[in-house]
Amino acid sequence: xxxxxxxxxxxxAGVSMATVSRALSSPELxxxxxxxxxxxxxxxxxxxxxxSARTLASGRSRTVAAVVPTLDNAIFSHSxxxxxxVLAANGYQLLLGSHDYNLDAEIGxxxxxxxxxxxxxxxxxxDHAPETLSILNQSGTRAILTWSLSSQYPCIGFxxxxxxxxAARHLFDLGHRRFGMISGIAKHNDRARLxxxxxxxxxxxxxxxxxxxxxxxxxxxxxxxxxxLRQILGDAAGRPTAVFCGNDVLALGCLFEAAAMGIDVPGQxxxxxxxxxxxxxxxxxxxxxxxxxxxxxxxKAAKALMVWLQDGIxxxxxxLPVSLVQRGTTAPPPREG
Amino acid sequence: xxxxxxxxxxxxAGVSMATVSRALSSPELxxxxxxxxxxxxxxxxxxxxxxSARTLASGRSRTVAAVVPTLDNAIFSHSxxxxxxVLAANGYQLLLGSHDYNLDAEIGxxxxxxxxxxxxxxxxxxDHAPETLSILNQSGTRAILTWSLSSQYPCIGFxxxxxxxxAARHLFDLGHRRFGMISGIAKHNDRARLxxxxxxxxxxxxxxxxxxxxxxxxxxxxxxxxxxLRQILGDAAGRPTAVFCGNDVLALGCLFEAAAMGIDVPGQxxxxxxxxxxxxxxxxxxxxxxxxxxxxxxxKAAKALMVWLQDGIxxxxxxLPVSLVQRGTTAPPPREG
DNA sequence: CTGAAAGCGCTAACAA
DNA sequence: TTGTTAGCGCTTTCAG
Numbered sequence: 239x240x241x242x243x244x245x246x247x248x249x250x251a252g253v254s255m256a257t258v259s260r261a262l263s264s265p266e267l268x269x270x271x272x273x274x275x276x277x278x279x280x281x282x283x284x285x286x287x288x289x290s291a292r293t294l295a296s297g298r299s300r301t302v303a304a305v306v307p308t309l310d311n312a313i314f315s316h317s318x319x320x321x322x323x324v325l326a327a328n329g330y331q332l333l334l335g336s337h338d339y340n341l342d343a344e345i346g347x348x349x350x351x352x353x354x355x356x357x358x359x360x361x362x363x364x365d366h367a368p369e370t371l372s373i374l375n376q377s378g379t380r381a382i383l384t385w386s387l388s389s390q391y392p393c394i395g396f397x398x399x400x401x402x403x404x405a406a407r408h409l410f411d412l413g414h415r416r417f418g419m420i421s422g423i424a425k426h427n428d429r430a431r432l433x434x435x436x437x438x439x440x441x442x443x444x445x446x447x448x449x450x451x452x453x454x455x456x457x458x459x460x461x462x463x464x465x466x467l468r469q470i471l472g473d474a475a476g477r478p479t480a481v482f483c484g485n486d487v488l489a490l491g492c493l494f495e496a497a498a499m500g501i502d503v504p505g506q507x508x509x510x511x512x513x514x515x516x517x518x519x520x521x522x523x524x525x526x527x528x529x530x531x532x533x534x535x536x537x538k539a540a541k542a543l544m545v546w547l548q549d550g551i552x553x554x555x556x557x558l559p560v561s562l563v564q565r566g567t568t569a570p571p572p573r574e575g
Numbered sequence: 576x577x578x579x580x581x582x583x584x585x586x587x588a589g590v591s592m593a594t595v596s597r598a599l600s601s602p603e604l605x606x607x608x609x610x611x612x613x614x615x616x617x618x619x620x621x622x623x624x625x626x627s628a629r630t631l632a633s634g635r636s637r638t639v640a641a642v643v644p645t646l647d648n649a650i651f652s653h654s655x656x657x658x659x660x661v662l663a664a665n666g667y668q669l670l671l672g673s674h675d676y677n678l679d680a681e682i683g684x685x686x687x688x689x690x691x692x693x694x695x696x697x698x699x700x701x702d703h704a705p706e707t708l709s710i711l712n713q714s715g716t717r718a719i720l721t722w723s724l725s726s727q728y729p730c731i732g733f734x735x736x737x738x739x740x741x742a743a744r745h746l747f748d749l750g751h752r753r754f755g756m757i758s759g760i761a762k763h764n765d766r767a768r769l770x771x772x773x774x775x776x777x778x779x780x781x782x783x784x785x786x787x788x789x790x791x792x793x794x795x796x797x798x799x800x801x802x803x804l805r806q807i808l809g810d811a812a813g814r815p816t817a818v819f820c821g822n823d824v825l826a827l828g829c830l831f832e833a834a835a836m837g838i839d840v841p842g843q844x845x846x847x848x849x850x851x852x853x854x855x856x857x858x859x860x861x862x863x864x865x866x867x868x869x870x871x872x873x874x875k876a877a878k879a880l881m882v883w884l885q886d887g888i889x890x891x892x893x894x895l896p897v898s899l900v901q902r903g904t905t906a907p908p909p910r911e912g
Numbered sequence: 913c914t915g916a917a918a919g920c921g922c923t924a925a926c927a928a
Numbered sequence: 929t930t931g932t933t934a935g936c937g938c939t940t941t942c943a944g
Contacts, residue, residue, distance in 0.1 A: 241715055243921060254931045259923060269929060284713035289691045290630035291921035294936045299627065301670075301691070308656065315652035319645065322673055331687060334671045336659055347663065354626045354638070354668060376621045378578060460857055494857045520797055520831045521858060580937060591915045596939060606913060628937035631920045
């Protein structure tokens, strides 16, 4: 028993294919009575429309693609979850791709997705291979950048420089003068780069720039945070009293390592993270972090996309607020002794 | 300048459309020389094939859909990440849906996805609305169940009853005799139900079944775990000395609440979780939990799907191993006094 | 090894 | 308000 088609429904309902098509996509154009007959026929046959035919004929796929570095980080899975809800509520589906922080891999993912004739694509960050952009261009796929800000493309994100600056000012104001930073891998990642620049630039202006030995890059994992702390604590001499981590996962790793090393937090060492993952408020001591609201980012990006696709209004540049949440891992530095 | 089509490539290369089509999907059927000319034309025009046309004509979309309760739980985002990698490596794309643990919402999601003419669908659990199954049936979409086991459908998952049993035996063997359980919401969730049954059934056989007051259901969140502990600790009289939580998020919430209440873990209370999230090994005390390997589940499900789609071999019923990892939150019960 | 031609199932003018 | 009809861009027999 083969899958039923529009024609079968039309025959059973005693109307034309066009009417069934309208009943499906613009019911307001069909008389009440006819509509009922069509719906009955659809139920009776268990008719399921074929999206590829619909896409081919209409030129719109009602599908949006999102390409993220990884789903293993809660901030991305949360923002995807937020996007997904909004999209589904508008009858759109989400195609997903990931590239594990590799912009060359991203090219292939974007190409594969562009072939799918998606109506729009969501990318993370402002760093992309030229080829990625040209594929988007040649296939005529609309794109929106998230997490970062851009002057060239529609975007919705955070001021990552300001995030670093916020951390710097908070720690400086507490009285710290010797700083360290554990950044994510900066290559292929403008968010990581800008946070570092914001942190260091602000400290420089305050005449408190850390020594290069107090800076390091680590992969976004607990292990990375642990290794980072060990690395920047190298020599006991100019040892930092405060460290800013590129995100909460690094900060948590750093905190765990401090505990393992018997370093009191925040007594001997202050730690600031970024993202405000739910767990950061629960552990002990709770983590001082910079709140980003990733879920809201996803929802807002999806909403902007819906407006773009449905009303043709291209999204501009939206800057989402960031704020430092002081909790238990920051305090004034220990007295020199 | 409009997007170029197969016909444009054919004209430029001086061959027929059929040859270009073959050059793309079965290059081994085309003479070396011709192939080169076609490839050159493709590059020159920046030709990107249209997947909807290809899908309509061939009946295969090279797209797989996954429907999960939520991406907010790391176990699902990890398994999706695992699936995604395997799929991408085989030239398949992943369409994503979620329903927030609501099986009625799942119907709509599955319908929307089935319309997309996906080649196969991955569902979570064995609990599904009859309508969900009939949509899959009528649209001829192949489906595989994950996380749970089923005798009716291809599946790859865990023996959730055994998970509960494992926790029960571990705690009983440590000497505990008064037990509590904080389950996830069992409605619409066979995993939660079976874990509870495994736990209670095993204790019953050991003549140590907990009182109903020591059992509760909570949403999968830290707040749920906290509320759960407060609830089952109600009366100090028959207060449990050990509690099994439906997953690690609940267990973590439970652990946080115990800390807040000044209850020593594991001195006064033992806690067992399930999932083995990375964080459970890092916090203090580290959580005793049941390891599930969610990423591997996703990869294996995707691989089974690839075999099904490419070689026509329907996957059977795969049971993935589970094992209890004893860490710091379980110990013998306190001495009565 | 290559070409011609018939659809795949649906939408969107245009007509009625 | 409804029907007729011509494609959408590609794959795939079937011939040659």
